[in-house]
Amino acid sequence: MQRAALICVYLCIVIVKCTHCYKEIPGLSGKMFPKTATFHFPEYAYKETSKNEITYHEQEVACEEHTQCINLNADVSKINCIRRCISSSCYQDIYAFNELEEGEIDVRLNSFKGCVIQRM
Structure with missing residues (x-):
């Protein structure tokens, strides 16, 4: 049980570090990648009948x-x-x-x- 908890903590640390690294990777233009990209377009309701x-x-x-x-x-x-x-x-x-x-x-x-x- 203790070993499973240690593995879980280790994986959480790895995930946090990977997420942190991704946010800090510079793009081709030298700018940093944005945290999220939002795409806006006109939305029309559609009911799938x-x-x-x-x-x-x-x-x-x-x-x-x-x-x-x-x-x-x-x-x-x-x-x-x-x-x-x-x-x-x-x-x-x-x-x-x-x-x-x-x-x-x-x-x-x-x-x-x-x-x-x-x-x-």
């Missing part, structure tokens, strides 16, 4: 076949094209100022879906 999901999916499928989007190979370019096709006004509000990039986790999708459903 069968009706809303089906409605959005139908629009998504139709736009995948749109002449502007069908020949795009790049994943992100195609996604951006499809979303512009679904609703150019919602795309403008949510994505245009900072388009989705390769490898980015899309935290704005539900807000986009909410915008689309509200503007129908």
Whole structure:
């Protein structure tokens, strides 16, 4: 039991030191990394119901076949094209100022879906 407690204390110290070190690592520009990064974008309420999901999916499928989007190979370019096709006004509000990039986790999708459903 005493050994488990010592291991726990040791791990806590290591975690605190690693967290402390991370905050003090300078970036490429010589500036320190910020503690947290906050990404702001317009948020629209979206309730994930069968009706809303089906409605959005139908629009998504139709736009995948749109002449502007069908020949795009790049994943992100195609996604951006499809979303512009679904609703150019919602795309403008949510994505245009900072388009989705390769490898980015899309935290704005539900807000986009909410915008689309509200503007129908």
